[in-house]
Amino acid sequence: EPEVTQTPSHQVTQMGQEVILRCVPISNHLYFYWYRQILGQKVEFLVSFYNNEISEKSEIFDDQFSVERPDGSNFTLKIRSTKLEDSAMYFCARRVPGGADEQFFGPGTRLTVL
C-alpha cells in the first residue's frame, strides 16, 4: 500500500507560536489534502492541494493556515499563531487517480497547544 508519512508524530507548543507539520516523503503525486480531528470529534477537511496550488479550502482554513511544497516533495501545513482550539490530530492524505477513488492517510501529527 502506498505510504504516507508525517512528522512529527506529536508536537507540543505554546499558544501564539508557529508550527509546521510535515508530510514526507511524497513524490509524483498531484493531489494532497490536510484534515484535522479534534479529540472525540469527526474528521474535518481543511484544504486540498492540486498541482502545487490550493484547489479548495474549508472555512476552518483561515489566514493563520498555509500549505506549501517547499522542495517539491515535502508537503507542509503551517499554523502561524496557534490557539488552544487548534489542538487536534492533523492528517495528511494523498489521492491516487485511477481505479477506486481512495485517499491514503498518514499516521497523523498530534498537536497540543498549551
Next chain:
Amino acid sequence: LAKTTQPISMDSYEGQEVNITCSHNNIATNDYITWYQQFPSQGPRFIIQGYKTKVTNEVASLFIPADRKSSTLSLPRVSLSDTAVYYCLVGDITYSSNTGKLIFGQGTTLQVKP
C-alpha cells in the same frame, strides 16, 4: 455532497457478521459510495467503494439496492481488531468535477466483544 445517516454505535461479538447500514436519500447520479475505517489515533483507511449492486473485496462486502438510497457494509466474522469507527461517504469521484475532498460524518463506532 449527499448527506449520510448511519447508526452512532453498534456492538457485536467475535465471529459474527456485522452489517452497518447507511442512508443517503439524496444521492446523485454521479455519486459513489465509499466506506472508510478508523482505529483510535490513526488516520482513516479506505475499505471499499461501489456504485450499484454488490462489491466484494478481501475485507468487506458492500450491498447497494437498485434505488441507491442506502448501502450496507458487511464485515464477515469480525474479530476484536475490527473494533473501529466506520464512515460512509457519498460523493462524485469524477476528477474533473471536484477536488476530491472527503466529508466525514460521525461514523459508526463498532465495538467487537470477546
